[in-house]
Amino acid sequence: MNQSNIAVERTQKKSNAYAWYVVTLCMLAYIFSFIDRQILALMIEPIKADLQLSDTQFSLLHGLAFSLFYAVMGLPLAYIADRFSRPKLISIGIIVWSLATATCGLSKNFIQLFLSRMAVGVGEAALSPAAYSMFSDMFSKDKLGRAVGIYSIGAFLGGGIAFLVGGYVINLLKGVTLIEVPLLGALKAWQIAFFVVGLPGIIIGLLFILTVKDPARKGQQLNQNGKVDQVKFSQCLNWNATGFFKEDEKSYHVMYGYDFKDYVPGLNAMVKYVYGHDFKAANGEKNHETESNVILNYAFQQPFLKGVALQYIRIDYNVKHGNDFGEDRFFVNYTKKF
Known part of the structure; x- marks a missing residue:
């Protein structure tokens, strides 16, 4: 050797x-x-x-x-x-x-x-x-x-x-x-x-x-400019789901909400359906999309937890030309009145 x-x-x-x-x-x-x-x-x-x-x-x-x-x-x-x-x-x-x-x-x-x-x-x-x-x-x-x-x-x-x-x-x-x-x-x-x-x-x-030194990062995806292709934080959270604001798109929304205050104070639910059409897909063809949501909210009623609320959202998205997806999202919210 x-x-x-x-x-x-x-x-x-x-x-x-x-x-x-x-x-x-x-x-x-x-x-x-x-x-x-x-x-x-x-x-x-x-x-x-x-x-x-x-x-x-x-x-x-x-x-x-x-x-x-x-x-x-x-x-x-x-x-x-x-x-x-x-x-x-x-x-x-x-x-x-x-x-x-x-x-x-x-x-x-x-x-x-x-x-x-x-x-x-x-x-x-x-x-x-x-x-x-x-x-x-x-x-x-x-x-x-x-x-x-x-x-x-x-x-x-x-x-x-x-x-x-x-x-x-x-x-x-x-x-x-x-x-x-x-x-x-x-x-x-x-x-x-x-x-x-x-x-x-x-x-x-x-x-x-x-x-300890920070090791060199491996397996990173590069964009056309040779730089690391980063995903924006807002894209990870995707608060607005699919948006339905594409050019020339027409959309229709149907929602129904119910407050369970007589059974479980602080609990309410909502179901939502959105249909969008008359917009172009990436390949130039006419496209249409739908999104359905189930939303559950619970605001704590105890005085020492005033302002704290939990939220669950189920999202199901379908599109004719594109990628469908389904997500479950959980949120903890705090509201303070000044």
Whole structure:
């Protein structure tokens, strides 16, 4: 074996070792994310007692505050991951959710704790979209599944470690009424627990930004100018479905709505049918199209969820010359009157 082949082999080994280092770092971040999201469940009684929370309020803190924003922020953060540095996005996300976890320990009431849990969800939403994107650029198809599998282990390890570490910290602080912390004053044991599990995550965030480089993107489709063919965000969301505003098109709309206020307050439904015709297809022939929708809306009636509403839309689109499609869309809306 000549010197050039030896050099290539060494470079390849270093590249492979670095790629698995990134996967391991992502897995560690995933573990920390599960610890930070689950720690709240171990301290139900002391938090309820100190902040005077009801069972409903605590369930909102543990569930809605985190999961709602964790789910909703995934799409815009994935959009950012497609266009900007993925290691920086992951690093910022880790630092945000780690600081937000620590901030939970400074909360004095339901609103402050809700906002902190919301920030935890937003920060954690940055990890998976960027991590999966990097893996696809760093590994060949025969190794990609293994990389994703190792990363996914973090979810199960984190779920278990959350209770082990959380339980250990709580037991360690058991019997301690107040602890004096410089600049923060006297803090209770459950508040210290948030700092203990939250702040170490910042180290992982710093390691990401200092040691991980954004890999070259592969498999991108280029346009006629040789540039990456990007899909606009509005095209992904496609809020207006098919539009029916083509040149010379005539369209007819039929709608029927029903309010279930006498049975389920806040629930209403609508069905809609649209027919459009007399417009030209790409091949020059006359075309026509139809779209049918089923729309369900539910506005929460509870005072503490005032302004929050859920929406489901089913879309079925058919066109004579073109592509048919069907979609299910789910939305979470918030309305505030000023």
